[in-house]
Amino acid sequence: MSVGTYGESQLLQSDDVGLGCARGGFHVDPWGASPCAVITHAHSDHVRGGSEVYYCASDSRALIEQRVPGAKVIGVPYGEAVRLGDATISFHPAGHCLGSAQVCVQAGHDGAGEVWVATGDYKRQADPTCDEFEVVPCDVLITEATFGLPIYRWEEAEDVIDEIIAWWRSCEERGKVAVLLTYALGKAQRVLGELERAKTRAGNEWMNDRVVYVHGALEGMIESYRKAGKALFPTKPVALEADKRKNSRESFAGQLVMAPPSAESSPWIKRFGQSSHVEIGFASGWMSLRGIRRRRSCDRGFVISDHADWPALLQTVEESGCKRVLTTHGYSATLSRYLREQGMESSVLRTQYADEEE
Amino acid sequence: MKRFIALYDRLDSTTSTHEKVEAMVAYFREAPSADAAWALYFLTGQRLKRVVSAAALSGWAVAEARITPWLFDESYGVVGDLAETISLLVGREHTVDRPWPVHVPLSVWVEQHLLPLRQMDVASQREHVVGWWRDLDRRAIFVLCKLLTGALRVGVSRTLVTRALAEVAGVPSAVIAHRLMGDWSPTPEFYKGVVSGDTSTTSASRPYPFFLASGYEGPLSDMQVTLGDVEDWQLEWKYDGIRAQGIKRNGEVFLWSRGEEMIAERFPEIADAFSRMPDGTVLDGEVVIRKDGKVLPFAVLQTRIGRKDVSKRVLAKTPAAFIAYDVLEEAGLDRRDTALAVRRRVLERIVAGFEPRICLSPIIPALTWREASAARSQARTRGVEGLMMKRLDSKYGSGRTKDGGWWKWKVGPYTLDAVLVMAQHGHGKRANLFTDYTFAVWDQGKLVPIAKAYSGLTNVEIEELDKWIRRHTLSRFGPVRAVEPVHVFELGFEGVAPSSRHKSGIAVRFPRILRWRVDKPVHEADTLGRLRRLVDTVRAAGGFDLGDEERHAPSLFDETKADSAAGLSRPGKDALEQTGAFDREDPTRGPDASRGGF
Numbered sequence: 001m002s003v004g005t006y007g008e009s010q011l012l013q014s015d016d017v018g019l020g021c022a023r024g025g026f027h028v029d030p031w032g033a034s035p036c037a038v039i040t041h042a043h044s045d046h047v048r049g050g051s052e053v054y055y056c057a058s059d060s061r062a063l064i065e066q067r068v069p070g071a072k073v074i075g076v077p078y079g080e081a082v083r084l085g086d087a088t089i090s091f092h093p094a095g096h097c098l099g100s101a102q103v104c105v106q107a108g109h110d111g112a113g114e115v116w117v118a119t120g121d122y123k124r125q126a127d128p129t130c131d132e133f134e135v136v137p138c139d140v141l142i143t144e145a146t147f148g149l150p151i152y153r154w155e156e157a158e159d160v161i162d163e164i165i166a167w168w169r170s171c172e173e174r175g176k177v178a179v180l181l182t183y184a185l186g187k188a189q190r191v192l193g194e195l196e197r198a199k200t201r202a203g204n205e206w207m208n209d210r211v212v213y214v215h216g217a218l219e220g221m222i223e224s225y226r227k228a229g230k231a232l233f234p235t236k237p238v239a240l241e242a243d244k245r246k247n248s249r250e251s252f253a254g255q256l257v258m259a260p261p262s263a264e265s266s267p268w269i270k271r272f273g274q275s276s277h278v279e280i281g282f283a284s285g286w287m288s289l290r291g292i293r294r295r296r297s298c299d300r301g302f303v304i305s306d307h308a309d310w311p312a313l314l315q316t317v318e319e320s321g322c323k324r325v326l327t328t329h330g331y332s333a334t335l336s337r338y339l340r341e342q343g344m345e346s347s348v349l350r351t352q353y354a355d356e357e358e
Numbered sequence: 359m360k361r362f363i364a365l366y367d368r369l370d371s372t373t374s375t376h377e378k379v380e381a382m383v384a385y386f387r388e389a390p391s392a393d394a395a396w397a398l399y400f401l402t403g404q405r406l407k408r409v410v411s412a413a414a415l416s417g418w419a420v421a422e423a424r425i426t427p428w429l430f431d432e433s434y435g436v437v438g439d440l441a442e443t444i445s446l447l448v449g450r451e452h453t454v455d456r457p458w459p460v461h462v463p464l465s466v467w468v469e470q471h472l473l474p475l476r477q478m479d480v481a482s483q484r485e486h487v488v489g490w491w492r493d494l495d496r497r498a499i500f501v502l503c504k505l506l507t508g509a510l511r512v513g514v515s516r517t518l519v520t521r522a523l524a525e526v527a528g529v530p531s532a533v534i535a536h537r538l539m540g541d542w543s544p545t546p547e548f549y550k551g552v553v554s555g556d557t558s559t560t561s562a563s564r565p566y567p568f569f570l571a572s573g574y575e576g577p578l579s580d581m582q583v584t585l586g587d588v589e590d591w592q593l594e595w596k597y598d599g600i601r602a603q604g605i606k607r608n609g610e611v612f613l614w615s616r617g618e619e620m621i622a623e624r625f626p627e628i629a630d631a632f633s634r635m636p637d638g639t640v641l642d643g644e645v646v647i648r649k650d651g652k653v654l655p656f657a658v659l660q661t662r663i664g665r666k667d668v669s670k671r672v673l674a675k676t677p678a679a680f681i682a683y684d685v686l687e688e689a690g691l692d693r694r695d696t697a698l699a700v701r702r703r704v705l706e707r708i709v710a711g712f713e714p715r716i717c718l719s720p721i722i723p724a725l726t727w728r729e730a731s732a733a734r735s736q737a738r739t740r741g742v743e744g745l746m747m748k749r750l751d752s753k754y755g756s757g758r759t760k761d762g763g764w765w766k767w768k769v770g771p772y773t774l775d776a777v778l779v780m781a782q783h784g785h786g787k788r789a790n791l792f793t794d795y796t797f798a799v800w801d802q803g804k805l806v807p808i809a810k811a812y813s814g815l816t817n818v819e820i821e822e823l824d825k826w827i828r829r830h831t832l833s834r835f836g837p838v839r840a841v842e843p844v845h846v847f848e849l850g851f852e853g854v855a856p857s858s859r860h861k862s863g864i865a866v867r868f869p870r871i872l873r874w875r876v877d878k879p880v881h882e883a884d885t886l887g888r889l890r891r892l893v894d895t896v897r898a899a900g901g902f903d904l905g906d907e908e909r910h911a912p913s914l915f916d917e918t919k920a921d922s923a924a925g926l927s928r929p930g931k932d933a934l935e936q937t938g939a940f941d942r943e944d945p946t947r948g949p950d951a952s953r954g955g956f
Contacts, residue, residue, distance in 0.1 A: 151433045151447035257495065276374065278552050290370070290783075291438055299372050318933075334432055352839065 011087075011107055012142065013171035019118065019142070023107050024087030027053075031351075033078050038089060039064055039077040040120025041100035042185060055082065057091040062099025062224050065186065078131065079302055083109055085096075094122035096306050097186030098225055104136050110299065117320065118142040121329075124312040125157055130186075132315075141322040142349060146307040147285055148331030153309050154285065160304045160327050161194040163282070165204065167300055171279050172254035177272040180284040181261045181298065186306050188218045188258055189225045191283055192232035213266065215240045215251065215259035253277070264298070275332050285309070311325045319342065361389060362464045362592075363399055363501050369512045375653075378514055379889070382522035386553070391546035392465035398552070399544035400510045401519050406468070409475050410483055410506050412440055418484050422491060423447040435783045441503030449496030460498055465546075470503060517757065523796075527553040532756045535567045536560070540618060562607040565614040566640065566686050566694065567756040571746060582729040585747070592698055592750055593722040593730055595742040596766055597681055598656045599646035600663075604628065604634040604680055604716075607690075613645075623666050625678045631715035632680075637689030639708060641682045641716070642754075646678035648714065653741055655896055656867075658853040662679065666911035682709050683719035694754035701754070710902055725869070727939035730767075737769045743852075744768035771850035772892065775875055775883045777805055780843045781827050782838045786811060790840070793820055794826045797849060797869070801886035805843055808862045809851070811831050814871030824875075846878040847871050864889050 012021050014314050018030030018037075024035035033050030040046055042063035047054075053071045056064050061075030063100075072218055078101065088109050091101035102120055107113035118137040124133050164180065171178035182188040192212065199207050214222065214235045238257060242278055252272050263269055264280060274276045280298045287293055287301025308316060313335060317325055326349040327336045339346040370380035382401070386394055420430045425447070437443040471490075476484050487506075489500055504510055517733075520538065524531040537552050540563055576584055585591065611632045613622040622629040625645060632639075647654040649663070658676055665672065684696055685705040693701055702721075709718050709796075722745065734745045749763030777799035784793030795814050798805040815823065823845075831839040832868040850872045857865035866889070872953040 008718075011457060119448060149433050149436060150423055150429060151443060154448070155450070274375075290442055297373050334429070338426075338429060 004271065006260065010106060011114060011140070019349070019351060021085075021087055021105055023085055024105065025085035025090065025108055026087075027051075027090075028103050029120065036084060036085070040094065040118065042098050043065055043121070047070060048121070055084075055089070057093075057099050057101040057226060060101065062227070063099060063221070066220065066224075074313070079205075080132075092117075092134045093129060094120050095125070095130060095133035096123060097119040097229060098130045098189065098230070099187075101126065102134075102136060104138065109116045114139045116140045116142065117322075119144060119316070121146070121307055122316075123308050124315060127157070127190050127193070127306075128197055129225060129232070131140045135316070135319045137321050139322055140324045140326065141317060141320045142326045142328060143313065143316065143335075144329040145313065145327045145332045145335040146330035147305065148313055148327070148335035149311050150310045152285060152288060152305075153311060154303065157190075157194060157304055159197075159231075160283075160302050161191070161198055162201075164191070164283070164302055165198060165207070167244060167279070167281060168195070168256045171256075172353055174252045175277070176254045177255060177257060177278045178258060178273055179263075179269065179272065179278055179280050180302075181264055181280065181284075182258055183284075184217050184260045184305075187223045187283055187304070188214075188260075189222060189230065189232060190306065191258070191304070192222065192235065193225075193230060195233040196231050207233075209258075210234075211236050213255055213257045214316060215257070217263070218258060219262045238271075249265050264296070359462060359464050359467050359498065359501070360460050362393065363460070363498055364908065366395070366501055366510070366512055368378040369514055370830065372384055375518060377449060379518055379522045379525070379762075382514070383525050386436060386522060387528045390463065390465075391549045393463050393548035394543035395546055396464050396468050398519070398523075398538075398547065398713075399514075400505065401514055402516055402538065403509045403511075404505075405509050406472060406505060409472055412507055414483065415444060415487070415503065415507065416440065417492060419444040431953060432837065438784065440507055443502050444491075444503050445496050445500035448491050449494070449499040457720075458495060468505065474505075492802060528555050529557055532567070533557055535756055536564065538939035540564045540614065547650040559614055560877070562610060562774070563605065563612045563833040565603045565605060565612070566692075566754075567617070568601065568603065568616055568642070569684075569755045569762065569764060571748075571766040572758060572762075573819065574747065578727060578731045581730075583950040584936050585727075588724055588727050588730060590669075590750055592702065592748045593724055593733070593738075594683060594719045594746045594748075596741065596744045596746045596768065597646055597653065597719075598741065598743045599644040599653075599659055599681070602643060602645050602680070603683075604632045604639075604641045604643065605630050606639045607637055607689075608954065613643075616801075617682065624662060624668065625680075626668055627715055628678055628680045631712055634712070635654060635708070636689065638687060640685070640687035641667065641680070641685055641705070641708070643680050643682040643719070645678055645680055647676045648717075649677055651714075653681075656853065657742060657896075660855075679714055680716045681719045682716055684745060684754060685900040687926045697751045697753065698748055726752075734767055734769060771852055771872075772854075773872060774799065774849045774851065774866075775846050775878055776808065777851050777880055777883045778823075778841060778847060779805055779807060779843050780838055780840050791820060791824045793824075795847075796838075797847065798843070799884045799889065800881075801887050805861045806886055808860075808886070809849060809866040809869035809873050811849060811869045812855060814850075815874065819874055844880050846875040846880055846883050848873050848875050854889060854896065856893055860891075864893060 010128040011023065011275055012019055012028065013116045014020070015035050017032035018027035022028045026038050027034040027318040029046040030037050030041055030051060033049055035052050036050035037054045039060065041055055042060050044067060046221065049068050054071055056065060056073065057167050058075035058077050065073050076091055078091050078093055081088050086108060088106045088111070089106045092098040092104060099121065100120060102122065103118045105118070107114045112196070117136050117140070119142065121144050122337060125336050126269070127345065142350040168178050180191070181197055181289055182191055189214045195207070199205050211234045215238055219237055224234060241251060257272070259268070269278070279300065281302055282296060282298040283302040283303025283304050286306060288303045292296050294303040295327060298324055299339070315337065323345060325336070325339050325344055325346040327346065332348045336346040336348050365381055367410060369378050381795050383399065389397060402488060416430060420427055430443070434440065434443045435446065437446065467915050471486070475486065477773060482668045494502065520531050520534045520807070523534045524719070527534065532936045534552065542548050547918055561925045600621070602612045602621065605612040605614070609624055611629045612620065612628055613632070615621050615624060628645065645659070660680060662672070662676055685701050685708060686692070688704050688708065691705065706718060709716055722730070722733050724733060730745060737744050745767045747765040747767060752763030755762045778795055779798045780796035781792040782794045794810065796807050797808045827839065827841055830842045832842060835839045849869050849872070851866045853867040855865050855867070856863060859865070
């Protein structure tokens with residue numbers, strides 16, 4: 001039960017199409033068809049077809065066009081104000097993936113209205129492949145709560161990357177193929193960006209003449225990042241390499257291969273040989289829980305996430321200076337209750353995003 | 359402890375049994391005996407008891423993490439493991455590598471730091487434990503809390519540990535398995551004995567490893583092909599009691615349950631009978647309650663399990679007997695290598711004259727497999743679980759093997775169509791899915807919860823149901839959600855008993871999901887009346903009549919006791935449902951469930 005009921009005066013409200021702004025005539029990340037869709041980032045559960053026009057941060061445009069081919073997509077630089085209906089919006093970096101943005105919404109065009117910020121998916125950690133989260137002072141904050149429990153606390157990304165590198169080496173020593181599962185957009189490129197940076201760290205000189213082999217599903221997004229000027233570790237498609245050499249297993253032993261999570265249970269992975277010759281790692285915040293690691297039956301879990309952890313969620317609420325917090329997506333009820341206990345006005349905003357806890 | 363934590367990590371980070379065995383072999387080859395002894399203790403699923411209460415640990419973690427109790431409970435509900443929850447809340451992944459405390463050997467940790475906590479007051483315990491949390495990294499905190507609170511459960515079965523030690527010692531696995539039976543203390547001397555190449559010595563009290571049967575699932579029509587001629591087999595009833603090994607050696611009696619507990623004290627009348635056996639006798643059989651020639655239901659035996667001192671009244675009311683079905687040692691000689699047919703003749707000779715306290719398991723005559731099947735269908739009325747089928751030429755092996763020639767052919771479970779009414783997060787592998795279900799049946803127009811179950815659905819069904827649950831929650835009480843009562847499931851269960859601990863008045867034994875009855879509308883689910891009639895039937899067949907002395911199952915294997923003391927929500931397991939290691943035939947568990955396994 002949410003504390004405090006509000007009437008028609010809500011600037012942003014959940015309706016059957018999505019998170020709608022009646023005054024602006026648009027929806028943020030609608031799951032249905034809207035006359036005007038304002039998109040936070042290019043992950044498929046946030047970009048659905050059917051809307052007449054899509055607004056997004058400039059860096060996201062090429063990625064979103066891939067999701068909704070043929071649709072009208074308007075890219076807007078971070079910070080620039082856009083008038084939509086009787087409201088004004090602007091995009092600000094969210095640090096989730098390339099082009100990810102928070103959406104800042106104000107009623108009217110004079111800058112005097114209540115400021116609402118919908119964070120979309122975000123993280124506070126620095127990431128070499130996308131712009132870091134920008135704190136936007138606001139009155140009402142709509143925040144995701146994917147990892148809204150105090151058990152989720154991330155380590156420094158560098159330390160996790162070092163673990164991945166050590167695992168790669170260990171697999172090489174034992175003649176195994178290291179298959180690292182990562183989400184196709186965001187995580188894969190972040191890991192490649194961090195691996196590239198890691199080359200300068202002592203002991204990693206051997207990485208200088210190496211290549212990471214990638215599953216076809218990752219290629220498009222990796223290209224987009226390179227085109228956007230992001231420095232990623234050199235990659236080669238698995239398909240090309242497999243064609244070159246007859247005995248697949250030999251050719252990939254000691255190599256690092258990246259693939260989307262769905263590849264784990266697909267026939268694709270069989271090309272690397274029997275399961276005893278392959279070690280599977282999964283790079284995700286969910287790997288922090290042993291139960292989840294075991295359920296996925298991966299050999300290694302690397303706890304690196306593009307979502308804010310518990311401390312980051314609380315830090316963001318505080319830094320925004322907001323008076324009210326609406327939580328979505330994940331442990332929304334828990335986060336909201338905790339915030340209320342701390343004296344903040346807060347309630348859950350029901351949405352239809354994947355992994356909705358409510 | 360560093361080496362032990364590294365071992366834990368290696369075991370935890372691979373699903374390959376080969377790698378796990380390798381990791382253990384490497385550990386046991388390097389570790390000093392004192393540490394190896396403790397490592398062995400923990401890897402075989404044993405735990406330090408009563409060192410620090412789970413409630414206390416949780417409270418300190420709440421304070422250290424600066425959160426509130428309900429937030430801790432939510433977190434625990436998601437993680438499903440107390441030690442892991444604490445390590446996630448208070449630990450950091452990487453800390454400066456200091457000589458103290460992680461380089462202190464495991465044996466020193468356990469003997470000089472953990473065990474002494476028992477003698478301290480709570481404030482001192484807190485000071486020590488929280489101090490360690492501050493000095494250790496997340497991994498070490500996890501392992502430490504595991505040692506403090508419960509079994510290690512790192513996906514290593516007793517079989518694997520045995521295999522690793524066999525490699526280190528250079529003796530067969532069966533010898534190691536035998537050396538690990540019974541009670542032992544994790545001393546360096548004991549460990550050296552376990553890995554010793556010398557196979558001559560053994561101790562008087564030590565039981566032999568139990569030989570286990572595989573479940574026969576096939577149809578009657580396949581039996582001739584799969585099992586051959588019925589004349590080559592010995593058929594007996596499969597009793598629903600406590601599998602046990604009775605030992606008489608050097609003037610002493612030892613009675614071991616399958617779960618390797620000494621239970622002679624609980625069944626003095628059986629121990630007394632064994633004391634009159636010749637020295638050097640070891641029998642394999644079943645402890646049951648037998649009154650007026652009739653074997654009574656397991657629920658009656660259950661009332662004796664908790665008691666350590668047995669009054670005359672109890673002995674008269676619920677007399678125990680040992681139904682012998684095999685002889686392992688006779689006149690001090692190990693008889694396991696002889697054929698069953700031979701052992702049977704020896705058994706008949708030994709047991710003669712010991713009735714009714716020790717009696718022979720009767721052989722079921724059957725000229726064809728069809729006759730065997732007909733006998734099996736009488737199981738319920740006879741109060742047994744089905745048939746045991748053993749090849750006449752079979753030797754008495756160790757553990758469960760594929761071709762040992764022993765099969766158990768159980769009757770199907772009772773079934774019931776029940777409505778899903780509540781759900782909460784599962785544990786371990788299922789930590790962030792709703793897999794702990796509560797089911798209800800109709801009673802005068804209302805739905806009354808009668809059982810909780812968590813196994814039986816496929817992964818696809820679990821995911822589908824999980825999504826549905828999230829969208830159809832009516833209300834929440836902490837981690838438990840009440841859902842719209844629309845889904846019906848067919849549950850299987852082994853038995854029922856009256857219970858004052860349950861709102862419904864009935865405890866259901868080993869409930870599990872057989873299938874999702876998508877075809878059945880909710881109003882067609884079963885009634886409480888049906889369960890009550892079942893209770894009456896069982897009562898009429900021999901009675902529970904627990905009177906005012908109804909007791910709960912012992913806390914011997916009660917892993918949840920600490921957690922329930924902490925007020926933490928756990929699937930409630932009633933006496934009848936949790937028979938722990940006494941009854942290894944829990945059909946809701948996988949076929950390889952063994953002590954210490956994950």
